[in-house]
Amino acid sequence: MNIAGNFIATAGRLPEKPFLVAPNGSIFTYSQILSRARRFATLLASRGARPGDRVILTFPNSVDYLCAYLGALFLDCTVLIVDHRSRPAHLEYVRDNCQVSLWAAPGERTEFGHIPGLVVFPSDLDRIPEMPMKRLCSGNNPLALIMYTSGATGIPKGVCLSHDNLQHTIRSITQWARIDEDDRELTTLSLAHLFGLAHTHIYWTLGGTLFLEERLKDIPRILEKISRERITSFPGTPGGFKIIIDKFADLFATHARGLKYIIVNSAPMAREYIGKILDLLPETRFYMYYGLTEASRSSCICYNDHRDKLETVGRPTPGSEIRVGTPSSPLVQETGEILIRGPHLTSGYWGLDSTPYFNKGWFRTGDLGSMDSDGFLTWKGRLKEQINIDGLKLTPMEVETVLMEHAGVLDCAVVGAPDEMTGESVVAFIVPRGVPDKRLEIDIRKFCKSRLEIFKVPTKIVFIEEIPRTDTGKSMRISLKDRLFP
Amino acid sequence: MSPNDLKLRNLLVEILLIDDDQYRDENGPDSIETWDSLAMVRIATAVEESFGYGMTPEEMVSLDSIGNIKAILRSHDIRFDV
Numbered sequence: 001m002n003i004a005g006n007f008i009a010t011a012g013r014l015p016e017k018p019f020l021v022a023p024n025g026s027i028f029t030y031s032q033i034l035s036r037a038r039r040f041a042t043l044l045a046s047r048g049a050r051p052g053d054r055v056i057l058t059f060p061n062s063v064d065y066l067c068a069y070l071g072a073l074f075l076d077c078t079v080l081i082v083d084h085r086s087r088p089a090h091l092e093y094v095r096d097n098c099q100v101s102l103w104a105a106p107g108e109r110t111e112f113g114h115i116p117g118l119v120v121f122p123s124d125l126d127r128i129p130e131m132p133m134k135r136l137c138s139g140n141n142p143l144a145l146i147m148y149t150s151g152a153t154g155i156p157k158g159v160c161l162s163h164d165n166l167q168h169t170i171r172s173i174t175q176w177a178r179i180d181e182d183d184r185e186l187t188t189l190s191l192a193h194l195f196g197l198a199h200t201h202i203y204w205t206l207g208g209t210l211f212l213e214e215r216l217k218d219i220p221r222i223l224e225k226i227s228r229e230r231i232t233s234f235p236g237t238p239g240g241f242k243i244i245i246d247k248f249a250d251l252f253a254t255h256a257r258g259l260k261y262i263i264v265n266s267a268p269m270a271r272e273y274i275g276k277i278l279d280l281l282p283e284t285r286f287y288m289y290y291g292l293t294e295a296s297r298s299s300c301i302c303y304n305d306h307r308d309k310l311e312t313v314g315r316p317t318p319g320s321e322i323r324v325g326t327p328s329s330p331l332v333q334e335t336g337e338i339l340i341r342g343p344h345l346t347s348g349y350w351g352l353d354s355t356p357y358f359n360k361g362w363f364r365t366g367d368l369g370s371m372d373s374d375g376f377l378t379w380k381g382r383l384k385e386q387i388n389i390d391g392l393k394l395t396p397m398e399v400e401t402v403l404m405e406h407a408g409v410l411d412c413a414v415v416g417a418p419d420e421m422t423g424e425s426v427v428a429f430i431v432p433r434g435v436p437d438k439r440l441e442i443d444i445r446k447f448c449k450s451r452l453e454i455f456k457v458p459t460k461i462v463f464i465e466e467i468p469r470t471d472t473g474k475s476m477r478i479s480l481k482d483r484l485f486p
Numbered sequence: 487m488s489p490n491d492l493k494l495r496n497l498l499v500e501i502l503l504i505d506d507d508q509y510r511d512e513n514g515p516d517s518i519e520t521w522d523s524l525a526m527v528r529i530a531t532a533v534e535e536s537f538g539y540g541m542t543p544e545e546m547v548s549l550d551s552i553g554n555i556k557a558i559l560r561s562h563d564i565r566f567d568v
Contacts, residue, residue, distance in 0.1 A: 390524070421524060421527055421528075422524060442499060442500060442503070445503050446503045449503045449520065454519065454520055454522070457503070457520075459528075
């Protein structure tokens with residue numbers, strides 16, 4: 001079933017309930033959004049969009065964006081979402097890769113002017129007639145979304161996600177996070193990525209209310225808004241929560257104590273910060289989940305219930321199966337590639353032979369992890385980022401976890417650098433607290449030596465002002481490596 | 487402490503992550519856990535960069551104590567405290 005059909009059902013059940021609250025405070029009910037999305041569907045159809053056509057949307061977080069998204073889904077188009085901050089070359093790549101004829105944006109974008117097929121979201125949308133209800137969600141196109149991977153480690157690939165995949169994820173998250181129609185979520189996440197976008201699917205399915213923010217800026221104002229608007233859910237990335245805890249812990253404890261739950265995703269979070277959040281908000285459920293665009297929300301944990309498992313990303317979500325190593329004889333308490341199977345799993349990549357990414361129906365994530373005897377998964381980094389020191393292997397995360405426990409380290413990322421003697425050596429990029437010097441460097445390395453096997457101790461430390469990260473909070477290690485050899 | 491001692495101590499602290507008080511002539515691979523074959527090569531390379539003397543392969547494999555490093559450098563007119 002088309003996920004936009006969930007929205008139609010909710011709009012029929014709760015027409016006057018607020019669905020979206022714009023950053024400026026404007027409130028839009030389910031019936032109002034339904035009307036606007038139907039008008040945008042009419043506009044798209046008038047430009048030639050048909051079921052199965054692929055349409056690119058490139059918007060900041062906004063009410064217009066979600067109306068355009070629903071409008072395209074109403075027509076049974078396959079939606080490709082491109083971050084609005086992407087460069088023209090990326091939009092062109094996606095457009096060519098998927099043979100897209102239409103792309104929609106909130107206004108004219110001069111640097112994109114040479115790319116044909118632009119549909120500008122109209123300021124006078126009310127003048128366009130609503131698409132008749134009987135023409136919405138005809139069910140002729142199983143493919144809902146093609147999400148392009150960031151390309152941080154290579155050429156972007158279009159991950160194909162069907163309506164069935166997304167429906168499963170909606171059911172799964174709703175079940176384990178116990179979300180309901182009374183929930184009010186404030187999102188600062190980019191809705192161009194699946195983490196944030198999947199929450200909109202859940203909320204419009206259940207009848208909840210979403211408060212949109214463009215991003216996590218002006219944190220004191222956002223925290224104040226959480227208490228003023230009686231927000232119950234606040235999803236975020238580890239990086240975002242780290243800033244909040246480091247700089248605004250008191251405000252967070254004051255304003256966020258009414259939260260029913262917070263959800264973190266996208267990257268591992270230091271145990272120290274998980275513990276701090278649990279201590280600051282003892283009544284709030286703290287969920288972490290692990291997944292990829294290809295297999296969203298594959299495992300989850302509620303840390304309140306498992307304070308002895310803070311280093312893990314939990315157990316498989318309902319319907320999802322996870323193994324480490326090989327499907328037939330999975331590893332326990334040993335590190336290997338994480339394999340995932342389940343109804344939420346992508347069918348593959350657009351236009352690519354996906355065979356190498358699967359092993360007997362299991363998706364090869366390219367992630368390293370280990371499963372403990374209780375079935376809890378620990379994520380250990382990317383297989384490709386594994387560092388090989390003269391045959392001895394480690395993941396950046398093993399070292400990063402230790403580094404983050406040092407009082408002088410604000411943020412860090414570890415890479416393997418080419419080394420004549422050992423093949424690779426461990427290099428740590430560190431954002432220091434205060435002014436760094438040689439003494440701090442030695443102290444950090446000694447700290448690592450006291451907690452890690454000796455080959456894992458960084459042989460070099462580079463102090464920098466900021467760790468470059470993707471929008472979803474992942475370290476861009478390739479770009480850091482480039483700094484070593486400019 | 488002579489300038490050369492200071493230089494060698496800093497070099498070994500950085501490579502071997504030893505504490506200052508471990509900078510004693512009798513200490514070597516048996517008493518410093520980080521002093522493995524790889525560290526030995528790094529020490530030789532760092533000594534060449536800092537003191538301008540490149541060790542021979544034979545000298546490199548004979549590096550079994552801090553005192554021995556000093557002895558090799560002394561034999562090439564690089565002075566250390568006795």
